[in-house]
Amino acid sequence: MTQAVITPPASSTRPAGVPKPGAPSRRERASHPAWFLLPALAVLGVFFFVPTIFNFVYAFTDWSGFKSEINPVGFDNFTELAGSGTLFSSLRVTLVYALLVAIFQNVFGLVLAVLLERDNVLNRAVRAVFFVPVLMSALAVGYVFQALLKPEGALNDVLGLLVGSDVTIPWLGSTTWTIVVVALIHAWKWMGLSMLIYLAGLKTMPQDVLEAARIDGATPWKTFWTIRFPLLAPAVTFSVSTALLGSMNGFDVVQATTEGGPARTTEILNIFIYRTFGQGLFAQATTMSLVLFLMVALIAYPVIKLLRRREEVL
Template identity: 40%
Template sequence: MWLIVPALAIFAVLYLYPTFSGFYYSLTDWSPYKDQIKFVGFEQFVDLFQTKGMYLAMKHTVIYAVLVTILQNGLGVLLALLLNSTLMGKNFFRSLYFLPSILSALVVGYTFTTVLHPDGIFNQLLNALGLSDWTKDWLGDPKLALYSVTVVNVWQWAGQSMALYLAGLQGISKDMLEASVIDGTTYMQRLRFVIMPILAPVVTISVLLSMIGSMKAFEIIYATTGGGPGGATEVMNTFIFKQFGSGLYAFGTAANVVLFLSVAIISILLLKLMRKGEMAE
């Protein structure tokens, strides 16, 4: 017990105290420029829920989180299944696909602003392939910007999901798989009735992590679009960042509390849903 005291102390100072103090400051008119802080109750939250920008940011956050979670985990499973086979050079490809997840999100974001620029590498590639009609302003078009940033996020983090699923696949008994082959099952039957039920706990963890991470997204969006164009990629964290930048500290803190509670509620509901799926398997 004594050995975990230092870790608990760090956790309390760097996480618990800021979290609870954030709840308190959201109920005040707090500003670092004021000599005294006045308790105002839920006034900040009333103003927040009367702000159209908050609803738009939450809508984009949910869309972004759902798309990232589905695509990241779908691609992660496919890569893990492929690289769990006897493919030549599989260790090289495992490292290659995992590499983006250890890069800074800001570095990835700023890199893709040049890749997805109207005169960037991606459009140049489309022109070279004779697909000039497909060229777009991927980050400057309000209809495409959110989906473009989603693809960038999936590109960075699919390798992390792949690593989780790969670890789960390598924990499956070879004897069990060999027995199912002897029983005459097809690959798809083994995938459906043997592999995926055993992988269910890993799926729960990976889906939960990707959902939480994408709902808290900031760096990628800040580096690529800054929440634009015209608020088309505004998510909760960029919305909160702009409130603090405007000097609305208590208002921004209230928005942060809303995000915290939203992530917590969605995570708990998702975990219960996924656990029921595991039981059903």
């Protein structure tokens, strides 16, 4: 009778140091693409992490341009700023500005996405036109609108031609409405990005659900508000969060158009920090930037959590 010969598994007969079939060799592990991340991580560490750490350190010192020594002062900078009404005024202006930008940018972006949803040559061209401001420098956009909105600017000239008389409206000179105008400029610059986000959401919707709504006799308006808009919840979360948090860190548009005026009604916190640092009060400016960092972090968490909860409900 022939006895069956049992061959041991390959793993038990593999010599020591020989990798398993399909496993990366030592040379492959040494040349892994992750090593290419080191230059980027080094730049990120030098220009982001290290300054952020020093930001926390210098906020508790008396660093300024009027003395050569830097001494720790504890929470004196925070106490001094808490007693200053200017800081809280800038915080209030920053929150109002961020809220207005988030509303305008997302409303304009959603309207454009719905109007330009169909894929044809004209819509693609219009999408490209509305996305051009996103690629432009925010500072350049601010200076262009600052020239257009002067009392002797091009906008008043056009209105004068239409009404047949001289128009000298100070579009950036109102202590009540200037912040709304500047927020509209900021939203105009970034609404192309929101448009693309909402377009992506509209294009990835399940067509069987929309087809079922059409078969049931739902009108386009009812289909949008009862089916399509709820399905846009992830896009709304991303777009609203980026618009709100990005505008809280805004600087360029406000600096180019109003420089915080008139009467500091558009002086967002970054403008206040810029002025304070320019006066040589480095520790106070660092403390303000730390306050802004904490404010953004405290607002970001509940806003994103609320929007995520809305996604789960819908």
